[in-house]
Amino acid sequence: MTVPEKRVSTRLDPYVEAYAERTQGLKVSAVRALFAVANRPEVVSLAGGMPNISDLPLNALGAAIGDLIKARGPQIMNYGSGQGEQQLRQQICEVMALEMIDASDENILISCGSQQGLDLVTRTFIDPGDVILAEAPTYVGALGTFSSYQARVVHVDTDEFGIIPSAFRAAVAAVRAAGGRVKFLYTIPNFNNPSGVLLSVERRRELVEAAEELGVLLVEDNPYGLLTFDHQPKPALRSYSDQVIYLGSFSKTFAPGFRVGWVLAPPAVMKKLVLAQESATLCPPVFSQFAISEYLATCDWKAQIVNFRTMYQERRDSLLRGLEDHMPEGTTWTHPLGGFFVWLTLPEGFDADQLSARATSHRVAYVPGTGFYADGLGSRNMRLSYCFPTPERIYEGTRRLGEAIAEEAGLRATFGLVEPATAGSQPIGPTRTQSSSGEPDPHLEVT
């Protein structure tokens, strides 16, 4: 196509010279590559992040949405506002009030899932080479979006209480000293994907103060905040400061298939985001918005969230029990207080990417840790999801994982097949090793 430059056209892809530079960084996500295997029925998948929504009130919902089409079809099936339907934006203010956010519907943009919210925010702020700060590890889907806008991601250290404010300050200073432009810090403060870590309330205050002092925007991604097992949602970063762009989602508190998320942003930024949304989709899914609005208006959505918490907590318990029972000495993992994920660190010398094939042959799947870093770390880590399989299957999954690790350890001892990894270990969060007490730490595991 057109003027050949750096790239060479091949018979396999005649368009290779024509693609935009930004496509160079795009790669198949580690999560998707696993799907074909993880979805086989005999495999226990601890890989996916798909919520278990089978307990939703399907009959009531089906009846309500069916009636809505009959009564208001020509409106709810037509084009709508680029910013999103006002009625739903008002209801979203009530949802956010649960996390102490005082917002106006004017400052909310509806997005096609919060993934699209992140895409539009990135599109609005990032020129190629701009720096985005992010937790280490962080959401693989965010790294994909940042890469597609040719951002440079710099990780900020985290521990069991979440992102470390002094590390954030140091990262900003280092980037600026090297002449880089820090556009924002991307953070998942509640039950981080993949680490499961909750940012402490003290840290929230410190982080927001640092951001305001440094003039760095915070992008707060919060799909899991309401799925807190102590039933006490923490105040959002956005509740402390307006210098925060907040990304919300119905995917985990209701259902992902409607693809409805939202962005709460300062008024000036909102104007840009609405234009970006119009250029990207004309308007976010209208029918989905009315369907969710109807759900919020006619069903007891708060009680449903309580149900979800209880259901996910039971599954987390099963996963943690299974890890206690089946992991070899030297393995550590986080003890999430909400959300979907546990972050596990293998003993020294193991490689989670390598182990993946063996795990599959033992009929268990997980996501290797390297996908959650922009810089190649995470080789001894894996993300284990407890959101979808039953507690029994989750427990069985840990048994199989234990078998796979033992087999790998045996081969390693016998044949020296696995090279000891000297880098890439990334234990994080409220961890506990096999050698520690069998009782959970009461400060970290409120049940």
Add this chain to the structure above:
Amino acid sequence: MTVPEKRVSTRLDPYVEAYAERTQGLKVSAVRALFAVANRPEVVSLAGGMPNISDLPLNALGAAIGDLIKARGPQIMNYGSGQGEQQLRQQICEVMALEMIDASDENILISCGSQQGLDLVTRTFIDPGDVILAEAPTYVGALGTFSSYQARVVHVDTDEFGIIPSAFRAAVAAVRAAGGRVKFLYTIPNFNNPSGVLLSVERRRELVEAAEELGVLLVEDNPYGLLTFDHQPKPALRSYSDQVIYLGSFSKTFAPGFRVGWVLAPPAVMKKLVLAQESATLCPPVFSQFAISEYLATCDWKAQIVNFRTMYQERRDSLLRGLEDHMPEGTTWTHPLGGFFVWLTLPEGFDADQLSARATSHRVAYVPGTGFYADGLGSRNMRLSYCFPTPERIYEGTRRLGEAIAEEAGLRATFGLVEPATAGSQPIGPTRTQSSSGEPDPHLEVT
């Protein structure tokens, strides 16, 4: 925010220094700016492109979708494939077969409306400064998307038979001679938005041949092709060549509120588009896809399209009759054979942007022509939509428009208020002036 460079922070927008370069070209679309006025009930809006979907079988659809939620809720409300649901992609192949396209579901990506399809194609191919060729005039929403990726748009001349192949060749040669990279030609061959023009079948062949010879990709945007008043859909450009990326939509043949469109692309390009979709939204709206799939499977969608054609043809007839009766001498307009739009050219000396306020005071709205050009042309033009109001209202709208023009002409004669426009006239398509015969040209107006 961060390092101030070219732009200066103001109290109104503290983030002004932080926005990406691409946001500079974003502006509120002329169409949206009109919405607040055009939606007032006393105004006849010939401005919007909103389809009239009140005749859809709402009871059957409501019942079918309600039942679907009850029976398969946990699947249809969860995450889905980034490429889109296979079942719907297979049905889309049947839809495209009506325009002689022989496609496989593997080469289809579902998008959040065909606007998002265009966004993802642009994202995949365009680096800042790359050239996109487009008809003159062309879809305002496409210009917005192209601008957000910092493309340079070069218009290609069209006449009453659509884009002129020799003008396309000349444009490619001129851009290349100046060192530019032509990435693709964007075209709406059927009932172009805004001109209403249909590309002749001879031209289709010539255009595809030229594109293949020149090595230029064609992007064929086809929301209106099935809404042809002669009930004989024309072969798509894609039916002649694989060097075409085809954008399809359910927005005009079913309903826009589901936000489901699609892209048919060569296999290598499809891989890039799926990655782009995953990075943009994870997956397109899942529930919407199942809803449309159910509609296609359980309702007589082909009969519905025939109903739509008849309904829109009646409205077009009303608009054309009204223009005959109310436009002053020297006015010309296109006679569309399908779709939603008539493109009108005012007599010399008029300016459609200026006239807009007067039209509003006469309670009629239209979209001024300049938004449909990247280069400032179109000042004597307006887009008139006949898709939404009733035939009676459409006729009344033309009467009011005639009044507004007469009033403007009177003021101009008396006070010389309006400067004669020397440039910006863009009559196009199968036009007819007030001085010509009252009968439509049978070659152009098959009914």
